[in-house]
Amino acid sequence: MLDLLVRNAQVRGTAGLTDLGVRDGLFVPIEQDARETIDVAGRLVTPPLVEPHIHLDAVLTVGQPRPNVSGSLFEGIAVWSERVKDLTVEDVKTRVRQVLRWQLANGVQHVRSHVDICDPSLTAVRALVEVREEARGQVDLQLVAFPQLGILSFDGGRELMREAVELGADVVGGIPHYELTREDGVESVQFSFALAEEFGLRVDIHCDETDDDHSRFVEVMAAETIRRNMSGRVTASHTTAMHSYNAAYAYRLVNNIKRAGLHMVTNPLDNAVLQGRFDTGPIRRGHTRVKQLQEAGVNVCIGHDSVMDPWYPLGFGDPVQAAFVFVHLGHYSGDDELRRLLDMVTVNPALALGLPNYGIAEGNPADFVVFDAPTDVDAIRLGSRRHLVVRAGRVVARTEPAQTTVTWDGDEQPVTFLRG
Numbered sequence: 001m002l003d004l005l006v007r008n009a010q011v012r013g014t015a016g017l018t019d020l021g022v023r024d025g026l027f028v029p030i031e032q033d034a035r036e037t038i039d040v041a042g043r044l045v046t047p048p049l050v051e052p053h054i055h056l057d058a059v060l061t062v063g064q065p066r067p068n069v070s071g072s073l074f075e076g077i078a079v080w081s082e083r084v085k086d087l088t089v090e091d092v093k094t095r096v097r098q099v100l101r102w103q104l105a106n107g108v109q110h111v112r113s114h115v116d117i118c119d120p121s122l123t124a125v126r127a128l129v130e131v132r133e134e135a136r137g138q139v140d141l142q143l144v145a146f147p148q149l150g151i152l153s154f155d156g157g158r159e160l161m162r163e164a165v166e167l168g169a170d171v172v173g174g175i176p177h178y179e180l181t182r183e184d185g186v187e188s189v190q191f192s193f194a195l196a197e198e199f200g201l202r203v204d205i206h207c208d209e210t211d212d213d214h215s216r217f218v219e220v221m222a223a224e225t226i227r228r229n230m231s232g233r234v235t236a237s238h239t240t241a242m243h244s245y246n247a248a249y250a251y252r253l254v255n256n257i258k259r260a261g262l263h264m265v266t267n268p269l270d271n272a273v274l275q276g277r278f279d280t281g282p283i284r285r286g287h288t289r290v291k292q293l294q295e296a297g298v299n300v301c302i303g304h305d306s307v308m309d310p311w312y313p314l315g316f317g318d319p320v321q322a323a324f325v326f327v328h329l330g331h332y333s334g335d336d337e338l339r340r341l342l343d344m345v346t347v348n349p350a351l352a353l354g355l356p357n358y359g360i361a362e363g364n365p366a367d368f369v370v371f372d373a374p375t376d377v378d379a380i381r382l383g384s385r386r387h388l389v390v391r392a393g394r395v396v397a398r399t400e401p402a403q404t405t406v407t408w409d410g411d412e413q414p415v416t417f418l419r420g
């Protein structure tokens with residue numbers, strides 16, 4: 001007998017409706033007897049959403065201790081540096097727990113969070129390590145030791161990076177374009193790779209998050225990955241400068257990214273508002289070269305980056321909202337592109353994070369999401385709520401479908417926003 005039978009699922013990437021069987025928390029072959037049956041009535045069913053890039057330590061701090069009036073990256077960093085002085089473990093944990101619950105309600109079951117280590121007490125790292133244990137089995141967290149103010153440029157940066165790793169960071173970060181010189185930037189990337197190699201960790205570096213076309217540290221990441229044989233274990237995040245490189249350099253770089261097996265994360269929400277700030281017109285989109293990377297066979301993911309913090313005042317932790325904005329920033333509105341889009345918040349980041357046994361297949365954990373929409377494109381177009389979020393065969397979040405009516409010619413009629 002099954003524990004759960006899910007009927008009439010429009011499983012993403014599968015033609016027609018299918019049923020799903022669950023026993024002992026795993027997907028198993030269908031049987032007719034089940035303790036519980038849920039008819040999802042043709043709704044889209046996907047594997048869990050995967051958030052490859054967020055800054056949980058800063059969530060919900062918008063306006064603290066003061067608002068970011070200009071909205072720029074640099075004022076955001078200045079505001080955050082003030083807020084860091086007030087961090088306590090309890091303050092961080094309370095905010096992180098709240099956003100993790102939002103993410104889970106949005107179908108996110110795996111999260112990679114950068115955590116600022118430019119704080120001699122490492123308060124945020126200590127708090128996140130505790131929350132990671134608390135949340136295990138509901139939302140799985142990977143923590144990146146992230147030097148917001150630089151590794152070489154911040155007093156004690158190297159030691160704090162090492163201490164964060166010893167406290168339990170899963171991934172080593174970096175921010176080479178923020179270091180004092182080009183040479184320091186190169187050295188910081190080499191430092192991060194050496195630290196990761198020493199502890200057997202992955203690398204995820206904030207790289208070239210600027211409109212400066214002379215910011216060229218992704219090439220250093222590709223070279224380090226190739227030389228240290230770390231293909232598949234390294235992610236370059238943001239890489240917005242790539243949009244401004246000349247075509248010949250970009251061509252060479254994309255080939256080297258492919259050769260190195262780097263994963264790439266684009267963050268359309270934050271970068272739509274943070275980049276192009278020094279342009280007087282035309283204003284660049286401040287975005288990386290997603291299509292060119294994908295044409296070369298590179299794995300590209302979409303990240304959310306910020307939720308109500310000094311850099312981005314909006315958001316509620318929903319990767320589908322980030323994907324919707326990406327469609328516009330990235331000119332990703334072609335028919336095939338819209339159908340592939342959800343890959344960038346599911347299977348692609350699952351690959352970047354190295355998640356084992358991910359996906360709707362017999363023998364894998366019965367983790368999945370039921371959208372209140374029949375297709376991928378409808379889910380993106382409507383920003384559809386997640387009707388059910390299921391972890392190991394148990395419903396862990398539920399949103400009742402909205403019911404809307406209009407009165408038309410005196411007659412109250414339902415409206416679904418779906419084409420007939």
Ligand SMILES: [Zn+2]
Nearest residue numbers: 053114206305
């Ligand atoms: Zn970031």
